[in-house]
Amino acid sequence: MIRDYFRVLLVDLATGKGNVAKVEGRNEYAGGSGLGALLFSIYGHPTRPWDDPDQPLIFSIGALTGLFPLMSKTVCSFKSPYHDQFAESHAGGRSALAIRFADYDAIVIKGRAPRLSCLSIGMRHLEVKDVQFLAGKDVFATGKMLRRMFPGSGHRSILRIGPAGENLSGMACINADTYRHFGRLGSGGVMGSKNLKGIVILGDGSFAMPEGNEYTKVFDEVYDKMTGTDMMSKYHNLGTAANLNALNELKSLPWRNLQATSDDDIAGITGEKFADETLLRNAACAGCPVGCIHLGFVREKFMEQNQYMYRQVAYDYEPIFATGSMLGVTDPFHVLTIMDEIEKAGLDVMSGGVALAWATEAFEKGLITEKETIVPLAFGNAEGYQKAVYYMGEAENDFYAALIKGSLVAAKKYGGEDFACVLGQEMAGYATGETFYVAEALGFRHSHLDSGGYSWDQKNDSKDVNAICDFLIGDETGRAFITSMVACLFGRGVYNDEQLASCLNSVGYSEIADNMDTIGERVRALRWKMRFDTGYDPDAITIPKRYNEVTTWKGKTDPKFLAELKKEYGNRIRGLVSEEALIRLGLEKNDKN
Amino acid sequence: MKTLTASRMERCIGCHSCSFACARQVHKLLSWNTAGIRISSSGGLSTGFVAKVCLACDPAPCAKACPTGAMKARKKGGGVLHKKDLCIRCGKCAEACPVDAIYLDLKSRPFVCIHCGRCVKYCPHECLEMIESESTKRAKKEDAL
Numbered sequence: 139m140i141r142d143y144f145r146v147l148l149v150d151l152a153t154g155k156g157n158v159a160k161v162e163g164r165n166e167y168a169g170g171s172g173l174g175a176l177l178f179s180i181y182g183h184p185t186r187p188w189d190d191p192d193q194p195l196i197f198s199i200g201a202l203t204g205l206f207p208l209m210s211k212t213v214c215s216f217k218s219p220y221h222d223q224f225a226e227s228h229a230g231g232r233s234a235l236a237i238r239f240a241d242y243d244a245i246v247i248k249g250r251a252p253r254l255s256c257l258s259i260g261m262r263h264l265e266v267k268d269v270q271f272l273a274g275k276d277v278f279a280t281g282k283m284l285r286r287m288f289p290g291s292g293h294r295s296i297l298r299i300g301p302a303g304e305n306l307s308g309m310a311c312i313n314a315d316t317y318r319h320f321g322r323l324g325s326g327g328v329m330g331s332k333n334l335k336g337i338v339i340l341g342d343g344s345f346a347m348p349e350g351n352e353y354t355k356v357f358d359e360v361y362d363k364m365t366g367t368d369m370m371s372k373y374h375n376l377g378t379a380a381n382l383n384a385l386n387e388l389k390s391l392p393w394r395n396l397q398a399t400s401d402d403d404i405a406g407i408t409g410e411k412f413a414d415e416t417l418l419r420n421a422a423c424a425g426c427p428v429g430c431i432h433l434g435f436v437r438e439k440f441m442e443q444n445q446y447m448y449r450q451v452a453y454d455y456e457p458i459f460a461t462g463s464m465l466g467v468t469d470p471f472h473v474l475t476i477m478d479e480i481e482k483a484g485l486d487v488m489s490g491g492v493a494l495a496w497a498t499e500a501f502e503k504g505l506i507t508e509k510e511t512i513v514p515l516a517f518g519n520a521e522g523y524q525k526a527v528y529y530m531g532e533a534e535n536d537f538y539a540a541l542i543k544g545s546l547v548a549a550k551k552y553g554g555e556d557f558a559c560v561l562g563q564e565m566a567g568y569a570t571g572e573t574f575y576v577a578e579a580l581g582f583r584h585s586h587l588d589s590g591g592y593s594w595d596q597k598n599d600s601k602d603v604n605a606i607c608d609f610l611i612g613d614e615t616g617r618a619f620i621t622s623m624v625a626c627l628f629g630r631g632v633y634n635d636e637q638l639a640s641c642l643n644s645v646g647y648s649e650i651a652d653n654m655d656t657i658g659e660r661v662r663a664l665r666w667k668m669r670f671d672t673g674y675d676p677d678a679i680t681i682p683k684r685y686n687e688v689t690t691w692k693g694k695t696d697p698k699f700l701a702e703l704k705k706e707y708g709n710r711i712r713g714l715v716s717e718e719a720l721i722r723l724g725l726e727k728n729d730k731n
Numbered sequence: 732m733k734t735l736t737a738s739r740m741e742r743c744i745g746c747h748s749c750s751f752a753c754a755r756q757v758h759k760l761l762s763w764n765t766a767g768i769r770i771s772s773s774g775g776l777s778t779g780f781v782a783k784v785c786l787a788c789d790p791a792p793c794a795k796a797c798p799t800g801a802m803k804a805r806k807k808g809g810g811v812l813h814k815k816d817l818c819i820r821c822g823k824c825a826e827a828c829p830v831d832a833i834y835l836d837l838k839s840r841p842f843v844c845i846h847c848g849r850c851v852k853y854c855p856h857e858c859l860e861m862i863e864s865e866s867t868k869r870a871k872k873e874d875a876l
Contacts, residue, residue: 139761204761207748235747239762260870262837292745292780293763344762344836347755361748365855419779422746424763427855429744630861 139345140645144173144243149257151332152249152265165649169200170624173244173663174226175668181246184671188217189331191250197237197570200624201650204238206641208359208362208629210425212237213376213621214320217672219327220308220544220563224668226583227325229624230423231315233295252334258288260340269350272335276300276482277313280336290340298336299326300484305533306330307542309489317421317431317452321486322563322585348645356644363632365427373430373628378455379409384423386598389690390570391455393460394466394517395495395686396559399569406468407458416470418450430628436474451478459567460491466517477609478522483531492564494523496545500554510537556683571596571692572700573606575685576707580667589613599692601699619658659722667715667725676708734864736848742856745770749850749859756849764837767844778796782863785832785844786812789866791872796827809866810846
């Protein structure tokens, strides 16, 4: 499993057959994000649409996956149904270790199955099985049935889509092992377009240890930092939900479609409230002793005479923002109920919640009526949202079919573009200021995790455009390297350059250890190149007027500064794929497409 | 003698750190299968986790089923020792185990807990502990009579 090339499983859903390819580039791209972009450059078709059957759906793991704690995530690379450009989404769960112990570095899925199917793979098997009977089934029902159909409890990963994916939504996620997701930019829609309802990966191999004692020594060092210090406590204590109160206090928590950034009603949806009243237990991704997954419960009385059922729902900061504050819902159980419905539909919770917030304001303003929404939408009305989510998953009518392609797609048709909270995609929960708005709007994944823009905003009140761009560009390099390992970004406090080098050296990847900065730059450049090749244009991305009306701890948005920052950051991103940069990073050859 | 006991599995978060520690430290392998303790969900992730680990039966049905004496009962406290050089990889031990605690790898080599306790410190939620086995407790009671 430790090798100087990539071992890639190529599957053609049209024929149900596959083959194993040896792909060079370990020391240049490391794995994860780098490998995903490399494989898209080989197997992707930049000018063909996202749903062309020959477009690849790529899952890649990193150089250190399965070797160290928190090296537990998988990168999914694809052409997105949201913007028809190259995209990347990351998920925890078990898939990373399952791929590792099936002895692959990546899986590339091409073609379209003749009927709804499930791909089952492991070290010693490959099968594309007809599962037409799962058509329209929600994510949970699908998971339960796939669990019964394929062996390997505990050591397998079950990836699946719900109705939203089958309906080719640009907001459809791939559910990974019930509680994690390849959430953003519509990877679930890509599975839907391939007639692929599920992927079951069995990690059934075992491998020789790296030579010498260094590996176990370094493993223990990292393990002790992850579990024996307080470096990870914010993730396993209240979890990311702790941010709700902090951001509300900082006037940076989006409320009711970003009509406010702070509200006294926060008391109902703080991390403490969720922990005290709803938390059932914690869970972990395979290979991570931190256990940041927080599982709350919802209880539903479905019949008189005290007949109840209950469900477990994983919560985090972003899902609570998207289905709580953004929708004006301030009862933790109501928030979990909406999340649960979103899970069933197989929608991305952030995109889905933020799109519903736009729809609610459009409904209030009379741009749309119950003719479109079927149920009345009002901030705080959880029952209405629960039903609306179901209609989104089903693409019930023209309105919902447009909404699940993106708020702006619906807004173009019905009006209300000015107040669509879209920064490249439906916003993440950080109304922290101009730096974040620009960083997310133009960022590679349109994620708050592309670079620390939200963090910069919380610490700096400067309007120095160059300094901000220096920070964003610099920060992105390190993150591109970490997501090529593939570490969970929660572990980035432990996995500094020195620690990563020590891990890499201990397992024999010394050439990667010696070139981390260059590899980070190369991975980033190749990802951006794939993005530009598929149509990215920073100037074509607009930041809706709503963001000019936002007031944070720094005061009201400065539109002039926002525009200047956006222009300069766009220029900097263009510079990342300049001819000079590509030659310097050895990417000028990488021009098959 | 003390034996490894998964006494607080309701705390388990499914990180598999125990299995990796066993594979790494005892068997010198990278795996979540070839280990004396393996974790699986108890019927889907929403229902928590179970540990597949030797319960230190005394007498041990796996030792009784072994035709070559490779799987041998420990002298005291229950549990078994596995002598690799005597093993013919027939898999009878795994068949005989009532709780599926013996894993056969792709070459039918058995992997069973040796009750060394090296996995215990890797469990972040203290699900595992080394305690006196029922067999040891029983023996002590008998000695006291």
